[in-house]
Amino acid sequence: MKPISSDIFRQTMGQFCTGVVIVTGNDAAGPQGLCAQSFVSLSLDPPLIAICPARTSTSWPRIRASGAFGINILAADQNDLAVRFARSGGAKFQELAWRAGHQGLPVLPEALAFIACSLEAEHEAGDHLIAVGRVTDLHIIDAARAPLLFFRGQYCSIATS
Numbered sequence: 213m214k215p216i217s218s219d220i221f222r223q224t225m226g227q228f229c230t231g232v233v234i235v236t237g238n239d240a241a242g243p244q245g246l247c248a249q250s251f252v253s254l255s256l257d258p259p260l261i262a263i264c265p266a267r268t269s270t271s272w273p274r275i276r277a278s279g280a281f282g283i284n285i286l287a288a289d290q291n292d293l294a295v296r297f298a299r300s301g302g303a304k305f306q307e308l309a310w311r312a313g314h315q316g317l318p319v320l321p322e323a324l325a326f327i328a329c330s331l332e333a334e335h336e337a338g339d340h341l342i343a344v345g346r347v348t349d350l351h352i353i354d355a356a357r358a359p360l361l362f363f364r365g366q367y368c369s370i371a372t373s
Contacts, residue, residue: 237275
């Protein structure tokens with residue numbers, strides 16, 4: 213079997229469009245967050261989701277420690293939030309009007325939906341982790357707006373009817 217180039221792998225996987233979420237949580241220093249495109253509904257019974265943070269993430273260990281995290285599904289006009297939370301470190305919540313949701317988890321302004329989870333399991337998977345969350349609360353915030361998407365290495369959107 214010939215080795216697969218990481219550049220070719222990234223280009224090929226970039227042909228698959230994904231949604232964009234901000235994973236939020238709290239620690240002693242306050243609200244924490246990271247941007248993720250690897251988010252999936254995993255099970256209906258029980259209700260489970262999965263995210264795949266990078267092993268190098270500095271935010272995920274701080275979120276993981278509390279045992280709870282939130283998923284903020286972003287709208288098409290929120291690519292600025294995606295860029296802000298995709299950066300490593302920094303004051304991601306500085307001058308950002310967020311509110312405390314279920315279990316005090318940060319809900320971002322104007323997200324399409326919010327899903328609160330307790331950490332069910334975590335598995336190592338190459339240079340990422342697979343974190344499984346048991347859904348403890350969820351609600352749709354705005355079903356009328358289009359979602360933010362990630363396709364071919366760029367944020368984009370689609371028209372909704």
